[in-house]
Amino acid sequence: xxxxxxxxxxxxxxxxxxxxxxxxxxxxxxxxxxxxxxxxxxxxxxxxxxxxxxxxxxxxxxxxxxxxxxxxxxxxxxxxxxxxxxxxxxxxxxxxxxxxxxxxxxxxxxxxxxxxxxxxxxxxxxxxxxxxxxxxxxxxxxxxxxxxxxxxxxxxxxxxxxxxxxxxxxxxxxxxxxxxxxxxxxxxxxxxxxxxxxxxxxxxxxxxxxxxxxxxxxxxxxxxxxxxxxxxxxxxxxxxxxxxxxxxxxxxxxxxxxxxxxxxxxxxxxxxxxxxxxxxxxxxxxxxxxxxxxxxxx
Amino acid sequence: xxxxxxxxxxxxxxxxxxxxxxxxxxxxxxxxxxxxxxxxxxxxxxxxxxxxxxxxxxxxxxxxxxxxxxxxxxxxxxxxxxxxxxxxxxxxxxxxxxxxxxxxxxxxxxxxxxxxxxxxxxxxxxxxxxxxxxxxxxxxxxxxxxxxxxxxxxxxxxxxxxxxxxxxxxxxxxxxxxxxxxxxxxxxxxxxxxxxxxxxxxxxxxxxxxxxxxxxxxxxxxxxxxxxxxxxxxxxxxxxxxxxxxxxxxxxxxxxxxxxxxxxxx
Numbered sequence: 001x002x003x004x005x006x007x008x009x010x011x012x013x014x015x016x017x018x019x020x021x022x023x024x025x026x027x028x029x030x031x032x033x034x035x036x037x038x039x040x041x042x043x044x045x046x047x048x049x050x051x052x053x054x055x056x057x058x059x060x061x062x063x064x065x066x067x068x069x070x071x072x073x074x075x076x077x078x079x080x081x082x083x084x085x086x087x088x089x090x091x092x093x094x095x096x097x098x099x100x101x102x103x104x105x106x107x108x109x110x111x112x113x114x115x116x117x118x119x120x121x122x123x124x125x126x127x128x129x130x131x132x133x134x135x136x137x138x139x140x141x142x143x144x145x146x147x148x149x150x151x152x153x154x155x156x157x158x159x160x161x162x163x164x165x166x167x168x169x170x171x172x173x174x175x176x177x178x179x180x181x182x183x184x185x186x187x188x189x190x191x192x193x194x195x196x197x198x199x200x201x202x203x204x205x206x207x208x209x210x211x212x213x214x215x216x217x218x219x220x221x222x223x224x225x226x227x228x229x230x231x232x233x234x235x236x237x238x239x240x241x242x243x244x245x246x247x248x249x250x251x252x253x254x255x256x257x258x259x260x261x262x263x264x265x266x267x268x269x270x271x272x273x274x275x276x277x278x279x280x281x282x283x284x285x286x287x288x289x290x291x292x293x294x295x296x297x298x
Numbered sequence: 299x300x301x302x303x304x305x306x307x308x309x310x311x312x313x314x315x316x317x318x319x320x321x322x323x324x325x326x327x328x329x330x331x332x333x334x335x336x337x338x339x340x341x342x343x344x345x346x347x348x349x350x351x352x353x354x355x356x357x358x359x360x361x362x363x364x365x366x367x368x369x370x371x372x373x374x375x376x377x378x379x380x381x382x383x384x385x386x387x388x389x390x391x392x393x394x395x396x397x398x399x400x401x402x403x404x405x406x407x408x409x410x411x412x413x414x415x416x417x418x419x420x421x422x423x424x425x426x427x428x429x430x431x432x433x434x435x436x437x438x439x440x441x442x443x444x445x446x447x448x449x450x451x452x453x454x455x456x457x458x459x460x461x462x463x464x465x466x467x468x469x470x471x472x473x474x475x476x477x478x479x480x481x482x483x484x485x486x487x488x489x490x491x492x493x494x495x496x497x498x499x500x501x502x503x504x505x506x507x508x509x510x511x512x513x514x515x516x517x518x519x520x521x522x523x524x525x526x527x528x529x530x531x532x533x534x535x536x537x538x539x540x541x542x543x544x545x546x547x548x549x550x551x552x553x554x555x556x557x558x559x560x561x562x563x564x
Contacts, residue, residue: 044439046438050436145534150458
């Protein structure tokens with residue numbers, strides 16, 4: 001392996017991925033936008049999500065510039081193949097269900113820490129009518145299906161981060177360092193959006209720096225699961241599915257937890273986010289131990 | 299498999315299609331930001347209905363939205379067409395180049411050829427769905443709070459179900475194209491379509507036309523708002539059913555062609 005060349009390719013990719021995306025993110029910020037300014041996702045908020053496609057574009061451009069080729073499957077490929085053989089199908093199913101499991105566990109943990117936050121009338125406060133109430137109970141299923149089918153944006157990110165960056169980093173530094181560095185870089189990539197209130201809002205102690213740190217922590221742990229899935233299946237699709245379903249936040253309990261009734265340090269935006277994702281982090285460590293035991297060969 | 303898919307991509311002149319669709323997306327993006335829908339200045343160009351049902355003069359934004367919304371809406375409807383055309387095109391391309399006989403001699407899985415056809419159409423529909431979602435996002439980015447935006451939002455709920463219809467059409471015609479060849483397959487397709495047209499005409503002559511009397515897109519939107527659970531169930535379960543039918547069609551085609559691979563002359 002030519003380490004110098006691989007490092008060069010990695011930097012070219014990062015320059016493209018950060019360059020393209022941050023142009024959009026900063027244009028969004030400097031035109032005075034704030035994430036969910038009126039409590040709902042505006043058209044412009046949705047539009048800026050299209051920047052999720054840029055890591056894929058960056059990976060393709062890097063491959064073109066550095067003449068790596070565009071092999072679809074196999075070693076040093078785009079990892080686009082799908083195989084359900086040798087029990088690999090289980091990872092595809094896992095990718096769709098796992099976000100529901102850890103989000104539900106996360107909300108249960110929140111309730112355990114703040115039992116008073118349980119509020120059966122909260123759906124009414126969310127302006128969910130009696131007619132719409134049954135939708136709450138099928139929300140996870142809805143998110144799993146629509147997330148999987150409409151996974152193109154998450155695919156955009158995964159094609160870049162897991163499909164190009166991680167194999168390079170694992171080749172260069174080994175699995176443990178790669179997951180840590182990769183996760184931090186992925187977290188930094190989100191910083192402009194974290195600054196405008198994506199994920200944690202803007203009302204938390206140490207804004208925006210604690211948010212920046214929390215984003216990196218979350219991305220490191222999330223990266224563990226996504227890298228595990230990618231390497232187990234040799235495909236970025238399960239990672240894209242999990243990422244898409246994760247972004248849809250599948251959970252029933254979330255509709256019965258009134259955040260206004262959470263008090264003290266647990267009410268802080270960044271802290272509550274970390275509590276929510278604690279089960280995900282435990283699962284990530286468990287899977288990563290398995291992944292680190294694998295003879296990882298990029 | 300990747301080679302077979304690339305061959306199909308060439309068969310439908312994929313490079314041109316990608317270039318044209320990318321160009322259209324960029325054009326639409328520029329058009330949308332040049333003509334945002336959130337301009338509230340009133341124009342005398344036309345009238346619209348407000349929430350109270352009264353006729354009022356259109357704002358500049360409403361006028362722009364009502365024109366620009368046609369693009370993603372049109373693409374939503376026209377999106378059905380390419381997928382069905384492509385299933386014939388990829389089979390015709392193979393017949394012309396005798397690709398099937400060639401692949402039969404390759405060390406590929408027995409069903410790889412059939413799988414590639416289904417996979418290609420699946421990928422095409424997924425790409426068209428993704429592209430239309432991108433167009434809807436572009437439209438909404440600077441859309442005003444108008445009827446056009448609301449209409450598009452409700453219809454986009456059914457985008458998956460709607461584009462999935464092209465999977466059903468492909469699921470019906472691909473077994474014929476693969477088993478009997480495009481020429482005979484087209485005959486069967488034409489017969490089915492003519493039968494459907496005949497039934498539709500028979501209904502227009504003898505059926506109960508009163509059901510179309512009050513047909514209006516806003517009645518549909520209101521129905522969706524009054525029956526949110528059913529609307530959500532339809533929008534999420536229909537793509538699952540469509541995918542299941544598509545898979546079933548693949549299994550049937552594999553079964554029919556199990557011992558016929560070497561006999562094919564097409």
